[in-house]
Amino acid sequence: MITINNEPKAYTPIFLGTIQHGIRLSLEILIMVGMKRHDEIIETYNVTISAIDLGQLPNIGNEIPISEIIGSELSGFKAKVRPFDVQLQHTVSTELEQLVDLKNVGLYQLLKGQNEMTQTSKIPKLLSNHMILIRQLLGKTQPELANAIGVSEKTIWGIENGSQTISDKFIDKILTVYTDFAESIEVQFDWVSLTFPDLTSKQVINDILKIQPDLFLERPTSQNFYTREMAFAGEKNIYIQDFAPIKNRETQAIEQKYGTTLYLTGKGTRLFEKALLEQNITWRGFFEKARQYRGHLTRLDIAINDKWGLLDMNDLVKAVQEKRFWSKSKSYAVHGNVDDGWTVNFGKSPFVIRAYDKRKEQASKGFDTDVQNRVELELHQDKAEYVIDEWFNHDNNKTLTEITFDILYTYLWFTDKPIEEKLLKADKVRDTIESSVDPMPAWSLLTALGHKMKFIRQPKEQSIERIEKWVLDSVVPSLAVLKKTGHWAEVMEAINSAELSSEQQKLVKTTMINAITQANQKLTINFERPKKKYIETEVQ
Numbered sequence: 001m002i003t004i005n006n007e008p009k010a011y012t013p014i015f016l017g018t019i020q021h022g023i024r025l026s027l028e029i030l031i032m033v034g035m036k037r038h039d040e041i042i043e044t045y046n047v048t049i050s051a052i053d054l055g056q057l058p059n060i061g062n063e064i065p066i067s068e069i070i071g072s073e074l075s076g077f078k079a080k081v082r083p084f085d086v087q088l089q090h091t092v093s094t095e096l097e098q099l100v101d102l103k104n105v106g107l108y109q110l111l112k113g114q115n116e117m118t119q120t121s122k123i124p125k126l127l128s129n130h131m132i133l134i135r136q137l138l139g140k141t142q143p144e145l146a147n148a149i150g151v152s153e154k155t156i157w158g159i160e161n162g163s164q165t166i167s168d169k170f171i172d173k174i175l176t177v178y179t180d181f182a183e184s185i186e187v188q189f190d191w192v193s194l195t196f197p198d199l200t201s202k203q204v205i206n207d208i209l210k211i212q213p214d215l216f217l218e219r220p221t222s223q224n225f226y227t228r229e230m231a232f233a234g235e236k237n238i239y240i241q242d243f244a245p246i247k248n249r250e251t252q253a254i255e256q257k258y259g260t261t262l263y264l265t266g267k268g269t270r271l272f273e274k275a276l277l278e279q280n281i282t283w284r285g286f287f288e289k290a291r292q293y294r295g296h297l298t299r300l301d302i303a304i305n306d307k308w309g310l311l312d313m314n315d316l317v318k319a320v321q322e323k324r325f326w327s328k329s330k331s332y333a334v335h336g337n338v339d340d341g342w343t344v345n346f347g348k349s350p351f352v353i354r355a356y357d358k359r360k361e362q363a364s365k366g367f368d369t370d371v372q373n374r375v376e377l378e379l380h381q382d383k384a385e386y387v388i389d390e391w392f393n394h395d396n397n398k399t400l401t402e403i404t405f406d407i408l409y410t411y412l413w414f415t416d417k418p419i420e421e422k423l424l425k426a427d428k429v430r431d432t433i434e435s436s437v438d439p440m441p442a443w444s445l446l447t448a449l450g451h452k453m454k455f456i457r458q459p460k461e462q463s464i465e466r467i468e469k470w471v472l473d474s475v476v477p478s479l480a481v482l483k484k485t486g487h488w489a490e491v492m493e494a495i496n497s498a499e500l501s502s503e504q505q506k507l508v509k510t511t512m513i514n515a516i517t518q519a520n521q522k523l524t525i526n527f528e529r530p531k532k533k534y535i536e537t538e539v540q
Contacts, residue, residue, distance in 0.1 A: 002035070003068045003309065006044075013066040015058040016044060016350070017381055027051055039346055040330055045069055047075050060382055071186060099154035123451055124409065124444040126166040131159045133441050137308060138178055149173040157232060162329035175452060184308035185446065185453040187401045189283060191301035192264040194290055201230045201240040201260050208262065208290060209238070211275055219387035220244070237268035261298065274459040284458065287388055290371045302404050304450065305358070306373040311442055313342040313373055316414070318345055319440060323418045326433050327353075328411045339521065340364060346412055350380035353412050375446075377407060405450035430470040454535045 002011050016032040029051050034041040058064050071077035135145055135156075144159070146153040147397055150173065158164030158424055175182035196204060205213050209233065221229040221241055228244035242260035247253070264272050276286060291392075319325055329347030334343040358374040379387060390396065390403045393473030395487040398406075403446070415437040425434050482491055 001281050002066060004068055009035065009404065011042065013064050015039065015060060015064045017064050018057070022208075025349075029054075031268050033064065033069070037329065043348075044263060045079075046351065047071075047077040047079040049079045053411050057261075083128060083499075099198045121253070123405075124210065124439065124448045126171065126445070126448055127163040128160050128446070130445045131156075131166060134174065134181075136180060136309065137162075138174075144176075149177050171449075171452070181308065182452075185450055186305040186307065186371075187404050187450075187453060187455045188303050188305065188457060189264075189269050189301065190266045190303040190461070191298040191299055191378075193261060193297070194271060194295040195259070195261045196290075196293055196295050196299050197259050198294055199242075199260050200256060200258060201228065202243040204242075204260055204262050205230065208293060209272070209275065209277060211238075216240075223341070226261070232268075232271070236264050239263050239268075262295075262486040270458055273457040276457070277459045284391065288392075297379075297384035297388065298381060300379045302377045302379070302387070304375040304377075304404065304408070304446075305371040306375070306446070307370050310446055311355070311373045311375075313344075313355065315440075315442065316344060316355055317342045319414050324440070326413045326415070326416045326419060326430065336498055349378075350383045352376075352378040353408065354378060373530055375408065377404065400455045401453055402451050405447055408450070409447045414441050414443040445530075456535055457488070 002013055002398045004011075012035075014034040014036045018029060018031050027050065028048050030046060030048055031048055031054075033045045035043050035045070046497055047066075049066070054064070065078045067082045069077050070079040072097050098122055135142070138145065140148070142156045143153050146156045147169075151170070155164065155170075159170075194208075196208070199207070202213060205216060216230040216232055217234040219229050219231065220227060223229075224241060226241040226243060228242055230240045230242075232238035240260055240262050243257035245254050245256045248255050276283065281289075303324055319330065320334055327346045329351075331348055332343050332344065332346045334342065336357075341357030341364075342356065343356035343361075354376040356374060356376075357487075358371040362369045363372075387400075387403060387407075390398060391400050413433065415433065416439065417437050419433055419437055421438060423429065479491060482488060
């Protein structure tokens with residue numbers, strides 16, 4: 001029980017980490033607190049708390065003795081701590097000294113003391129209905145499929161009637177022959193944000209991104225406690241927030257406060273992959289370099305692209321409505337409709353699984369895509385760090401794709417029939433469900449085939465496509481009217497004399513120059529292929 005602005009709440013306060021950009025010895029520190037109820041984080045607060053009252057910094061996921069929180073988003077929140085063992089107070093100074101070297105979100109630990117997010121690798125077993133579904137997706141008859149992959153028709157018939165099992169070798173034959181099907185599921189990063197406690201934005205641009213500094217527009221901001229923002233080409237696709245230098249009134253010396261956060265949005269990751277390609281660096285190499293500069297992930301989105309239409313969002317939404325699914329998180333939400341496309345979210349921060357109709361989502365913005373549906377893993381703080389830790393763990397020798405589908409399999413499962421309430425209360429819920437209810441064929445096939453798919457990158461040039469499309473759709477018809485009515489000269493004169501804003505000038509510059517990185521002068525590769533996808537090398 002805790003009181004929030006004088007209102008009692010049946011929550012348990014959970015420590016989610018420190019959110020300062022570098023902890024120094026201080027009487028007050030800023031921490032993130034999660035409000036837990038029924039094994040679920042309902043909401044979070046960033047609160048200022050007395051370091052002396054808090055005592056030893058708890059492990060992430062542990063309960064903390066907060067009795068009251070007061071304040072608001074605008075003025076900030078403050079927390080009071082319940083009295084605790086006096087002996088702990090004597091350890092405060094020692095613990096604070098140890099905090100000096102910690103990053104903004106604390107140690108790389110998982111919430112609730114978990115050692116891992118995934119189960120021991122357990123790939124769903126392919127069954128006869130999966131084989132039928134694969135053949136239907138390929139649009140082949142039993143004889144046609146048998147002839148194409150070099151097996152007997154009897155083998156296909158035996159697999160589909162359940163008298164013969166499906167081997168890895170058999171699936172590999174299908175993926176080898178039908179290359180489009182082998183590329184029907186892709187894994188790629190769709191959002192990356194990293195906090196660097198010891199760097200400024202300009203150092204991040206020069207040392208981490210290695211992109212020409214003069215392509216970034218500097219402007220003030222008040223978001224996330226920062227005062228300055230550096231935006232690539234003036235747009236919020238690749239941008240960095242930090243603290244602008246200030247002059248000390250007494251000494252007149254310029255003072256620089258350190259700590260910065262780098263944001264690569266969905267489009268920003270594609271643009272940055274162009275820079276990675278030119279620098280001959282993989283994503284893995286980029287994260288290794290970020291860690292050398294004490295970079296810590298604050299968010300990592302991993303996208304699973306379904307290009308074949310293996311999933312049907314109408315079927316997925318119907319399964320949710322009919323309670324034909326199991327999720328480790330008890331929270332879920334359905335948005336959208338049949339015409340505009342569905343979106344289904346499972347869980348809340350720090351970990352959300354999201355499935356949505358990517359093609360309809362892009363069509364609503366006026367764009368086309370070869371991706372029909374997308375499943376996203378949105379991971380924050382230590383959940384995001386866990387993925388990279390696992391990727392770098394040479395002992396398990398897992399690819400990022402395997403880790404991604406292990407997590408998906410562990411946290412979400414769909415079935416072909418409603419799950420009885422008593423099964424959800426079993427000791428081993430997941431095992432009980434899998435042994436009692438058949439899986440949804442499309443979902444289990446996605447998780448089974450996913451382990452064999454590739455992690456890709458899709459470099460994209462910074463361009464004026466969005467402006468061009470808006471002009472063609474919205475401006476050209478009006479210009480045609482002006483031209484036909486004899487006002488074209490005035491239009492051309494206005495265009496030639498127009499003054500561009502700083503953002504527009506940055507966009508012009510990034511569009512006109514051929515390469516966006518400092519490394520481009522040393523490379524002889526032709527990069528004029530912005531639409532080509534590259535399989536990411538996962539082992540270095």
